[in-house]
Amino acid sequence: MSAVAGNIARIRSELPAGVTLLAVSKYHPAETLQEAYDAGQRVFGENRVQELLAKQPLLPPDIEWHFIGTLQTNKVKHIAPFIHTVQSVDSPALLKEVDHQAARSRRRLRVLLEIRIAAETSKHGFSPDGCRALFRNRQADACPHVCIGGLMGMASFTDNREQVRQEFRALRTLFDELKPLAGEAFDTLSMGMSGDYPVAVEEGSTLIRVGTSVFGERSIRH
Numbered sequence: 549m550s551a552v553a554g555n556i557a558r559i560r561s562e563l564p565a566g567v568t569l570l571a572v573s574k575y576h577p578a579e580t581l582q583e584a585y586d587a588g589q590r591v592f593g594e595n596r597v598q599e600l601l602a603k604q605p606l607l608p609p610d611i612e613w614h615f616i617g618t619l620q621t622n623k624v625k626h627i628a629p630f631i632h633t634v635q636s637v638d639s640p641a642l643l644k645e646v647d648h649q650a651a652r653s654r655r656r657l658r659v660l661l662e663i664r665i666a667a668e669t670s671k672h673g674f675s676p677d678g679c680r681a682l683f684r685n686r687q688a689d690a691c692p693h694v695c696i697g698g699l700m701g702m703a704s705f706t707d708n709r710e711q712v713r714q715e716f717r718a719l720r721t722l723f724d725e726l727k728p729l730a731g732e733a734f735d736t737l738s739m740g741m742s743g744d745y746p747v748a749v750e751e752g753s754t755l756i757r758v759g760t761s762v763f764g765e766r767s768i769r770h
């Protein structure tokens with residue numbers, strides 16, 4: 549078994565039923581993604597449009613691609629034809645553009661709303677109140693080509709486990725609050741990375757985004 553296959557098997561064996569492993573393949577070459585695919589992995593995440601566009605044609609068509617990085621509105625059109633989920637929708641303007649490009653591709657695109665939960669101010673995302681306002685104002689009704697599938701967040705980079713836990717818990721609480729206002733499809737709480745996914749799973753994550761623990765250190769640097 550390859551190292552990547554072993555990592556995937558080990559992480560899967562730790563996850564409760566109903567928690568999806570998304571393999572964050574940024575900065576790894578297509579051959580490495582293929583190893584993960586051959587080990588049964590089908591859900592992959594990338595955070596740069598150019599890199600995703602370079603790799604996607606080299607890999608099998610049944611991969612479920614998630615976009616997890618900062619997305620400029622003028623780049624949405626490039627990924628709209630094939631992306632499964634845009635996890636990093638962090639503004640009403642981006643939501644509108646995803647809707648527009650989904651319509652042009654004659655698709656309905658799944659998005660997650662990225663929520664700023666970390667103490668660091670550099671992180672992207674809606675504030676919890678900004679996200680509440682989006683539902684209160686029924687802004688998604690104006691976007692019939694998107695389906696809001698849930699929330700995504702990144703905890704602070706800190707050794708303080710208790711702080712990380714509190715940030716995940718706050719996101720879970722917001723998720724539970726919004727669920728009755730959102731549609732049936734609102735079922736995904738994307739939280740947890742290599743360094744903190746066990747805590748995220750304890751706090752109710754349904755999808756973990758794991759790069760380093762699946763693929764090892766990133767090989768291509770930017």
Ligand SMILES: *Cc1c(COP(=O)(O)O)cnc(C)c1O
Binds near residue numbers: 574
């Ligand atoms: C890179 C990245 C991850 C994965 O990080 P690892 O620490 O390598 O597991 C998860 N989520 C986002 C948004 C990322 O950019």
